[in-house]
Amino acid sequence: MDFSTLTLEIGAAALALILLVVGLFLPDGKKGQVGIVAALGFAFLLVLSFLAPGSKGPFFMGQYMNDGISVLFKQIFILGSLLVTLMSLRFTRRFEDARGEFYVLLAFSLVGMMGMAGATDFLTLYIALELMSIPLVVLTAFEKGSMRSTEAGMKYVLLGAMSSAILLFGLSFLYGAAGSFGYGAVMAALTGGQTGPLVVIGGIFALAGLAFKVAAVPFHMWSPDIYEGAPVPVTAFLAVASKAAGFAALLRFFPVVLVPLGLGMTTLIVLIAALSMVLGNLTAIPQTNIKRMLAWSSIAHAGYMLLGVMVASFAGAAALVYYLLVYLFANVGAFAAVTAWSELSGSDEISSFKGMWKKSPLISTVFIVSLLSLAGIPPAAGFIGKFFLFVEVAHKGYLWLVALALVMSVVSLYYYVSVIKTLVSEAPEGETSKADIPLALRAVMLVSAVSTVVLGVLPGPVMGYIRNILSTLSS
């Protein structure tokens, strides 16, 4: 066994334990410094992921895989964790003596996500999934005194556990057919004719469990409530990193059941994607709370990204990774702006955005760039991300899906632009206090906005890097 395959995973796990110990040694008033250590650690991991992503290949009797897909997804997760950590350095003051644990839980969740990107075995997949979700549940309920936060945590733990049970029920039927938990063995057994109604039911249950994790319709009911109730940086983390982890798992898992079980599974995922796009975008329109609106918009985006999974090809995977990167910067930018604004105004209702442009041009600019990217307006990166993705779908022959996605993108324009219209409009009352934004949050906002524009104007280098990693490290 070559443990260097797990370089990044071991690094992240060690970081989590180190943060735990550091948090214990710091005196009560200084727990916030754990956040700085965490940011440095995540930055180190990010550099490490470029310099030494670990040797490629399967690990531990084929239960784990380190290849192009997992390296790229791990970089996305680390980037998400780093940005969320920087975003929350000031925010976590409200948690007082539990401040250190906030970052410990982020790091543990990161380990779980990495595991999801690498899992090629049902057991590894399940353990990684739970290692990701249990810290996320605690993070969601982190504001002990807030009823909204604890309620969101309760909903998350109940629905999360129920969805894992559904996933497991499906997996155990697949195990019954294949006699093994390994993806390779399951795929071989199903291709070899080991199919029956029970296996199909197993495949459908397993897909339902994973669709729940990426919040696709009709398994999306949890996400608006939880996004609204959770502390804002946690919402950003949920929207960005946990969703990406779900897609990493789907990208590996889908070919296992898709190829053998035939077109039925493709139809199913096309249906889920189409429903997510339509319902997500239409329900986002009447929302009055920005976090709920972004939650519904993230459901719609899950629909677009499911198309990339459905394509199930090299180019499709590359387009999906690019889209996830674009989506990460746009969402982190939007949520960082919401964090900064809600510190200022104490509200995350869209109506409170009136006069934002006057009060803080920086927050407004970042917000506008992020929303335009989510809507897919050039030169923001969302346009080029959608372009790459839809081209692959069209290649696959699903022209009607591309048409639907385009129509829905136009619909989404309506609610994104109406937020922009609110924030440039005049404030009803004329008080002008200067915005005080912490340095780290300012940096996160700038980085996301600049990256969004750069990814939109110059997609070549990044797309080249993604294709390169995918092809040189693919198994």
Added chain:
Amino acid sequence: MGTITLDHYIYLASALFAVGVVGVLIRRNILIMMMGIELMLNAVNILLAATSAFNGDSAGQVFVFFIMLVAAAEIAVGLAIITMIYRNTGSIDVKDYSRLKG
């Protein structure tokens, strides 16, 4: 009387799973909802253990260990959240939680 085959275990596990799902969906007491989830997980455990025995492959039983462990961790977190909620609202009935509307 016939011998017990894998099919019987599949029926048993499916029935238990269905009872668990119904329990989560129609009961309004959080503790009972959690018991429903435990029931679902235990149905999976039965199915895995039976499949593993009939396939002559011990991996399924190892999986059961892991499920039991993760369920314990999940329930510990869930109960901690329930105590927090009880402190905030004084109730563990889901219909009293309407601050977040789906």
Added chain:
Amino acid sequence: MAKEFGTLFLFLAGGFVLSLVIVFVNWLLRPRNPSSAKARTYECGLETEGPTWVQFKISYYLYALIFVVFDVEVVFLYPWASSFKSAGLVPFVEMAIFIGVLALGIWFAWKKGAFEWN
């Protein structure tokens, strides 16, 4: 088959009848002098003070939660121990890391005051 079940049935019926007989004989032979001490819930021990449905201290809850998690972790020690001789060094180191992480968890709970009684 039917014979085996018949034996079982006879055994069950015999046990049921015997217990009825014992209760009946006791009822025949017992002396009859009721007193207030006999009507108490507990014949020995202390009388309860106040209502018995009081709320328990939250610390019990913490102990229980921590105990449940660590108790279940022991599941992994058993297969490891039973193949300890043939396994070699790598599983030993792996289990040492596993127990090390658990110990860190206990230490964390300790430092956070989960085991304090006040």
